[in-house]
Amino acid sequence: MSSSSEQSVVERLQSFVSENKRVILIGTAAAVLAAGGVAYYASTSRRPPPSPSIGEPEGDVEKGEKKKDKKKNKKRKSNKDKDGPLLEEITPKEPKVVEVVEAGQLSFNWRIDRTAAAASLKAKGNTAYQQRKFAVAADLYTRAMAVSPKPEPVFYSNRAACYVNMSPPQHDRVVADCDEALKLDSSYVKALNRRGIALEASEQYEGALRDFTAATILDKFQNESSAQSVERVLKKLASKKATEILVTRERRLPSYTFVYAYFSAFRPRPLPTLPEDASTGDNTLLLALQALEAGDYIHSMTLTNESLEQGISWDAGKAEALNLRGTFKFLIGDVQGAKEDLSASTDLLPSLTQSWVKIASVYMEQGDPPKAFQCFEEAIKHNPNDPDIYYHRGQVLFIMNDFEGAAENYTKSTALDDTFVFSHIQLAVAQYKSGLLANSMATFRRTLKAFPQRSEPQNYYGELLLDQQRFQDAVDKFDRAVELERAKPPPMNVLPLVNKGLALYQWQQDIGAAESCCNEALEIDPECEAAVATLAQLSLQQGRVEKAVEMFERQTELARSEPELVNALTYQFASGAQLEFMKNYPKMADQLSQIARQMV
16 A cells, blocks of 8 residues: 555556557457557456357358357358358258268269268268257268368368267367367367367366457457457456465565565664563664665564564564564565554554554455555544545545545645655645545645655656656656755655656657666666566557566566456567467468557
């Protein structure tokens, strides 16, 4: 619940990319190609995903069509239909002499038309399929393959449809038949979809994503079912991989920028006075708090752990140490461990309201706002005049889009202590979100005047100006924020640099300047997620998908919590699937560019 920090920059970046149609929004009505001809997934569907469906064999009514439409579909299957029969099926010419006997042999006659015979067997297979006689249909398609003078991909694809509908489904056979169909026609969309469904059912999600992505692009993003399949499989794949990663990944602190933003969201408190006969653990705790003040977060975390292991001699000191260790656990993603330490802190010292506020942060991370508000009420019971309580309750309300309630809490926090810059900043932002533009700008101007040496008001004001597309004014504010950051002891907060890069890109389409800003930010803070995410998107804009995948992989490494990791993996796998499509269908680049121009 820190003030906006890296996450807001990443969200604004993704919002800008979406609104300006630089990426593919798979799973929504809008489908626009990224510059450079590469599709990219960037949406979360609000619709429940459909159940996987294998579809019908070629030449028959699609599963799910209403009975009232059958008459119309029957008409469309006529040879006289100028668009051709439904689903690619071409009604065969009457064979001169064709006789199919029960043993599966054709009566031998020199006038046999083998092509027509195969088509006849296929038609019988379609009829059997409609009657749900899947084994019979599969046999008829097999016989059609044997008779046909040349391999036909439709026979393999239709037999695959039979295998998937058998009880139990024979997914291995589906994959094998679709493999054969795609060897004959690599752009066979039905085979791609059918193989994708079989691979998804077998939990081979990466292969399924490859196939659904290819089918979606080859269908020029007009097939809603394929698009939803991409989204569905992406969610499954990202969730599965996130679970696997979290089991084995070593927990560590996120970027300096992120940690700094979190601790900055709490008003500084004086260092505790040690007992006269201070223990080794007491002294170590004091060192940990001093390291925290200096921004040496890794050292502070190590010292905090050591102080508790060594033993702290008085309850207030132990409560402080548990508060700090719980905070670090929260930051590294150990949510349960954080809750345990922070709860133990409040048990020892109920008046340590900061621990109550941080437990509220944990509940918000777990998606439980009612429990978060209970924690705020407990904190108020013990210290109703602690301004941090109202600031962070305002943050929760802000997250829940209750901007009026958030503004009331920020105002209360400021009334109790007007020296905390973030209460003023967040009040201005809440007013802006409520549509009170004049009030917001007035609050920002007062804040800039009251805190002339702080970079944060400049940076946040710049974000609002950028949102209004007042580009020159926004860049001026970001430049001033960078100047103020450089003037203070290192390490600097690099978010103004990233914001400046994003502004230059939106304003002048100056990708070089934007990349330069982000690269400079990463030189200062190599783990700045906002800079990594921006570079990934800029790479997509230039069609440099391999570079984008590399940056998304880096973003995955930096993700702190499971939701953040799932989101980062979603982008990584989506980009990777698009890249694989371009490698498998190199001739599609020009066509994709044409589609992009048509859709924009």
